[in-house]
Amino acid sequence: MKSTHLSLIAGAAVLAAVTGFATVTAPGAPAESAAKSAALLPVERAGLVCPAPSNSDLAETQYTAFTPAGTGGDAEGTAELKPTLPIVDDEDETDPKKAEKAEEAAEKAKKKAEKPVLAVKEPGKPVVAEANGSGAPALVGTATGKLAPGWAAQQTTEVTAGGSRGLLGVTCTAPDTDFWFPGASTAKSRQDYIHLTNPDDTGAVADIELYGPEGALKSDVGDGITVPARSSVAVLLSTLTSEAVDRLTAHVTTRSGRIGAVVMSADDSAGSDWITASEDPSGTLVMPGIPADATSVQLVAFAPGEDDADVKVQLMGKNATFSPAGNATLHVKSSMTASVDLKDLTRGEPGSLLLSPVRKDRATPIVAVLRVVRGKGDKQEIAYIPATGPVGARATAPDNRAKGSTLSLTAPGATAKVKVTASAGSGGGEPAVETYTVKAGTTLAVTPKAPEGLKGSYALTVETTSGGPVHASRSLAIASDGVQMFTVQTLPDDRGMVEVPSARQDLSVLDD
Template sequence: MNRAPLSLLAVAVALTAVTGVASLRPGEGEAAPVADRAPVPVERTVLTCPRPTGAESGSTVYTAYTPPTDGAAERDGDDGEDAGPSAALLPAPEYLPGDEEGGGAAGGGEAEPVVPLTEPGTPVSARVDDADAPALSGTAERELAPGWTVQQTTVVGSGPGSGVLGTACQAPDTEFWFAGASTAESRSDYLHITNPDRAATVVDIVLHGAEGPLDSEAGQGLTVPGGASLPVRLSTVSPEPQTNVAVQVTARTGRIGAQIEAVDQQLGADWLAPAAAPAGGPAVLPGIPAGTRSVRLAVYAPGDEDVTLDVGLAGSGGTITPAGYEAITVPAGTLTAIDLENVTRGEPGSLVLTPAEGSGDGRVVAAARLTIGEEDEQEMAFVQATGPVGTRASAAGNTASGTTLSLFAPGDAVEVEVTWSAGAEGGESVSETHTIDGRTTLTLTPELPEGAEGPFAVTLTPRGGTLYAARTLAVDEDGTAGWTVQTLPDDRSTVAVPETAPDLSILMD
């Protein structure tokens, strides 16, 4: 006799509860698709950084920064007290197959965090002189997550690979593509794979040369324990020496970070970052510095159709077709490399590779090895095809005397706000607005207010239009001079989320 009243009460409670349940099923008259939503700041960002270097004379500076973001979620403290650093990197121990001691849970146990960040808008910097310094991985949460960026800059004073190596720590993913790596005898290229998660993952590496894939089982089924980093010398993946190769890295489960440490016996060393591979649009390589002595362009076509690319060079006065390098044809599934001697004629610029009509989706993986300097004092750096700045992009680790920005507008003119942050050791931020004329590249150097000390960050915020950007960092430390280039794609600081609304119809399913 009491069951009916209890059932009615349960239904009433359920009806009350579901009026607050989100319905994500669009119907007539309901809100627009997710893509049309106003973006909101992300609340969690994960980054991985490769092992800096194995050189005894290496010294690495890490600089972390999160730009201020309107609407970013604040940290939750304990009884009103600060809950501690919400953005920090922790060691990811190196793992070699058969090394049962390698690896470990993500987060590095009780290890001390590197460059812990406690507030947006102020960079934090730290120097590491340990030749055995490990790879790093870490997480930024709540208001420190949107746009969290970490620059890793290493100076090697002597020996093979001496010079400057620079890279921005990267967000993990399931697949990465590289162009411009090498298994030649003059190169010692290492692919560094970092697993930021607790579960182990299995990774496949495939090399592609001028004739297609380089058959090898050595790069298949490589296990990377949770929280560990695995270095793989590319010449062990395919024993046949190749001057130029493209590299495909795929995680069968989970996600990874992947970057290539390229070391040349004559040209020093630098990091080769993954390339963006846009479909249907141009591949843009911004940030070729003034004074570049040579440009070796490597392009891989991953699709089933040959791709012909019209070559453009965008300088301060407009975009031209360089004489002798008007177009490049890349057979499907192969890599093509060409030396663009004196293509910039001493001027800074951006390379633009536009698919010609009839080239399928036009998707390519492209990067360029740049050399600068004279005779036996030349050093190399890399710039890869990248995505546009989008909503916002930042680069940390800048120095007052060694930083140059390259900004390229492929279409109409673009107005961009450039904000130079305070230094890690003091100062205040300063913002300025610049206009980049259509189809031109504008170069900028920082003008900092008095009192700015230590490494600082730069943030780009376009006001409409499409913008590509890169930062060149020249370093001269203790007699070792060198340079490195990092592109500045969108920082993925926001995400579109669906609107929610009460939906009683879920009780009818």
């Protein structure tokens, strides 16, 4: 039994060292009756992945990375985004000369990938980098110490012509193992690529399932997609199936490893943008920030479980919540994608969409996204607003310009107050702070107060200070050749703080 006792004692010591909150009590001394409540502490490590920004030679991309000030503790740290490694074609590895050249190229790529594209040096000030053309790689990165809590990054790409024309914005995401993308397509008028990026030093294996209005689409090539270590793979969805479906849901899971996943969607007639994953399946969903001048709004929803979902559809407008005429409810069949054209439901006022169960005792989980169009004819531009979680303690939109930013705030339950901080600019400027009250059941759209003396771009940080949950998004608009190009990024909680349970020593576990 001695070895068992020693193992348990060693385990207790390790636990105390890891948590930093174990209470050490001398043998025979009275132990505390219960562990103290969990402490809320800043995270000490965070990871992000960003997809390759564009396959267009006309693409102009700006990367912006930012860590909010004030919550990172004293520990020094780093926050860097580095290029992924190119995928090596080993088809000719039997040819000694070609194999040697491939090895040299791989070695050069590894050295290049060790150099950060951008690095945050201090909290409270965004850092910007640029890349032009189609050769910009996907990025992976890690933040540690005081630079980890709330670390955020965005890439914003402007393409002025061609099939990818538009303003494409995407928030770099934390790697995960499960993603839902309602609103994707395999239609002939669409070019939808799903980007899978692996940040780790070991390979990952992913599966992609597609679900249309009639259920699962037949596909033999969506299973077992290998994503090599620190690399990125782009898969054209229409190559996974022979069925051309205009509105479908893509489900990405990993068999091994973890990845970042996001869909780049290009429409022949309406521009392009990224589709980020919907919030995890839930009975109630919020999609914040429909622009006041939206000319078309389409809702796409999917019920992943075994039960159908009957959903109440409501618009939280400027002054009240109401149901769109003729579309008060939506029936979503199990494992089938449902869509409805809500047309210009905002009617000149900003709004947010709320989905909730028709019957509270039958809250079937769903995922959802809005496809939003501004402009008409050949002047159209699209953006996607996925269902998103509340701001919670804090959320950040890293890339904002002197003009074109709109912040949308909605409170689906109780009235709430939020604090909005515009950071210092990447090239200079003083932070600015404003406080807003968001009335229950309404959407407030504001033009943020830019930093005084702004140079470059700035970050917007939103914090809930009182009241009910607030959901938020930020739209960024740039005019180009008569087209009001825009992109929308949602602002869920950055999870920069984590509950760390307190521990106490209990030597009774050592008793025989």
